[in-house]
Amino acid sequence: MKKKILIGIALVVVLAQLYRPEQNISATPAGEFDIAKKYNVPQNVQQILDVACYDCHSNNTRYPWYANIQPVASFMANHVDEGKHELNFNEFTKRRVAIQNHKLEEVIEMIKEGEMPISSYTITHTDARLTTEQKQTLINWATSIMDTLKATYPADSLVLKRKRA
Numbered sequence: 001m002k003k004k005i006l007i008g009i010a011l012v013v014v015l016a017q018l019y020r021p022e023q024n025i026s027a028t029p030a031g032e033f034d035i036a037k038k039y040n041v042p043q044n045v046q047q048i049l050d051v052a053c054y055d056c057h058s059n060n061t062r063y064p065w066y067a068n069i070q071p072v073a074s075f076m077a078n079h080v081d082e083g084k085h086e087l088n089f090n091e092f093t094k095r096r097v098a099i100q101n102h103k104l105e106e107v108i109e110m111i112k113e114g115e116m117p118i119s120s121y122t123i124t125h126t127d128a129r130l131t132t133e134q135k136q137t138l139i140n141w142a143t144s145i146m147d148t149l150k151a152t153y154p155a156d157s158l159v160l161k162r163k164r165a
């Protein structure tokens with residue numbers, strides 16, 4: 001009986017491996033709507049974004065070896081899908097300026113509150129744990145782009161009308 005249960009469990013684990021969620025990999029990640037095409041993204045900022053944010057907020061995820069094992073693969077795919085849906089730096093300027101402005105505001109808030117990168121990610125990605133200095137660098141950068149937007153567009157075009165962010 002015990003043996004049968006164990007064989008049953010082993011079978012489920014093996015079969016689960018057959019399901020492969022699609023991976024987030026693009027041959028040309030930075031297209032015409034990339035944030036750096038329109039706004040200033042200094043190299044030190046880009047470097048922090050690459051390491052700490054792009055796995056979930058760009059068109060390219062760097063998958064660790066265990067990403068091929070279920071149920072980890074599905075867990076990650078959910079985070080990437082959700083993260084990209086909310087904010088994709090590679091397609092940042094595709095959206096209305098009011099949304100861009102709002103997303104930058106969210107970036108500042110998430111960093112201040114320590115909510116990003118998400119905690120399940122920094123357990124394994126220790127290099128994505130932001131130092132106080134890195135946090136400040138990102139906050140200053142997001143603030144400076146918001147200032148640029150404010151100086152470039154009429155005030156009411158930056159107001160988020162409650163359609164759907």
Ligand code: HEC
Pocket residue numbers: 049052053054055056057078079080082083086087103106107108110111116117118121165
């Ligand atoms: C492991 C995946 C992952 C990483 C890495 C990550 N995020 Fe996220 N992010 C998510 C997910 C999932 C959501 C959506 C759910 C939520 O808000 O918690 C999200 C939401 C956000 C939002 C909210 C957007 C909105 O409009 O509500 C912002 C802003 C954000 N992330 C910024 C960042 C920044 C900046 C970094 C890097 C410092 C980062 N994230 C790293 C997964 C990630």
